[in-house]
Amino acid sequence: MPLDPKQVVQRYLDALVDGDVDAIRASFAEDATWTIYGDLPIAGPWTGRDQIVDDFLVTVTGSLFEPGSQRFEFPTLIAEGDTVALEWSVKARAASGADYDNSYCGIFIIRDGKIQTIREYLDSGYAAHALFA
Secondary structure (H helix, E strand, O other): OOOOHHHHHHHHHHHHHHOOHHHHHHHEEEEEEEEEOOOOOOOOOEEOHHHHHHHHHHHHHHHHEOOOOOEEEEEEEEEEOOEEEEEEEEEEEEOOOOEEEEEEEEEEEEEOOEEEEEEEEEOHHHHHHHHHO
């Protein structure tokens, strides 16, 4: 029996926290898109499972933070039909050595048991200052 949309996102979050790249990759549709709004150097859209996982999640975010320093909290996970709203926070040490503490909101669209679309919103001014100064 296929997972419902909320379970799909929860499975992805569990893989993210565990650092399980194979499970993260399996969470996304092959033609998925992830759009980060704003004018950050990492603003999207990121298109396709491989670009999302390899180029964005592993390479880009891996270069922004000291390895092993990221801590996630997921206080809100709400689903309605194929849409899941997620609120999360990231606390970490930036590659520059600065402390990082930012809140995010994302809208996930789930199709056929996979993440098809993510629309991500964050305090991009704070991220620019903390990560790209």
